[in-house]
Amino acid sequence: MVQFLSQHRCCLQGLESRNDGARYAFIVRWHDPMTEIVWKYQFFYHTFDKSIEMFDIKNHKMFLRRVAYPAISLEQLFIGSTILVYTRQLLIEDYGDDFTRKHLRGLQETTLAMIKPDAIQHTGKILECITSSGFIVKNMRMCQLNITQAETFYQCHKGKPFFSCLTQFIASGPVVAIELVAENALCRWRLLLGPTSSEVARMKAPSSIRAQFGTDCTMNACHGSDSHESARLETLFFFTCTNMGMCAKFINSTLCIIKPHAVMGGCVGAILDRILQKFKVTALEMCNFSRVTAAEFLEVYRGICPDFYAMTHELASGDFLALEVADLCDPGVCPVNAFREFCGPSDPCMARALRPHTLRAEFGINKVKNAVHCTDIPEDGEIEVQHIFKHLWVY
Structure with a gap:
């Protein structure tokens, strides 16, 4: 995990060194719990001295003048993340200008990873592999899918010989869905996974996740999205509904x-x-x-x-x-x-x-x-x- 984060930080630090003193802009939202009003700001982050400033979009005036704020780092600033500025919890909704979009979008690609039922007991070790390889975990949830939900998730494989076996296996126990953020996240995650067959993975990519924690082609520890569109749809599948695959016991826990x-x-x-x-x-x-x-x-x-x-x-x-x-x-x-x-x-x-x-x-x-x-x-x-x-x- 530490290695994973360090690689991601090195990439971002390299970006900062190439853009010494660069200013990145984001659109952030704050929900005022007292008035129920939603405020939007343009949030600026300066890499040179890790300072921030905020501009009130509605009232067209400066809300927070530039101030050092070392508690926030560039790697925390991606679409969908939440940051705390003093007492305000800000949700990053979008990039604030073309410069930021151009320079950060490639570093902040997302993909969907899923730990399968056979590897649930290894979730901690798999997360260490993920984070030590430079990924940031944007979202995560354990779910218990029923057979219909499993078939919906793998509908792209419907009609294939292994479809029934695969969906029954996925519905046989809890899974952990994880939304990952990294530069070239989709390809990097599939590379970290290794070949579909765990046996082949142990021969060709012995340090891969499937080589370490998988058993065969079906019980192969983890799933990875195979395209950007699949990643988008699979992420929506797991994280749109808060009750998706509810597996909490609520008793003796x-x-x-x-x-x-x-x-x-x-x-x-x-x-x-x-x-x-x-x-x-x-x-x-x-x-x-x-x-x-x-x-x-x-x-x-x-x-x-x-x-x-x-x-x-x-x-x-x-x-x-x-x-x-x-x-x-x-x-x-x-x-x-x-x-x-x-x-x-x-x-x-x-x-x-x-x-x-x-x-x-x-x-x-x-x-x-x-x-x-x-x-x-x-x-x-x-x-x-x-x-x-x-x-x-x-x-």
């Missing part, structure tokens, strides 16, 4: 949130892999909160935790990955306490001293950026899971 700083730091694959070794992940989705929805989610800590406002700022600072976690062996066991112990003390410094093998000890930075949120008490496990996976925070 607990919630884990891999926080934005860990997502941006490239730690998702490693954290998820650690979790999958001890627990079962029954639902997974990439989400983002506004400051208001983050505060509502963390309301129980208001007045109790001195870092409450810093915690809400962190949770609203970018995309996070939400997981429904269940006991690995017994689906009837409530995993809240066991998973909380697995995460470790909320202060990573304390965790490193007392319980060095916990998630927060390994991936946490401080009490606010402590890698993961986990449910504290058994009574709240199902409540928090429902809040996220039934999208009760979206309004």
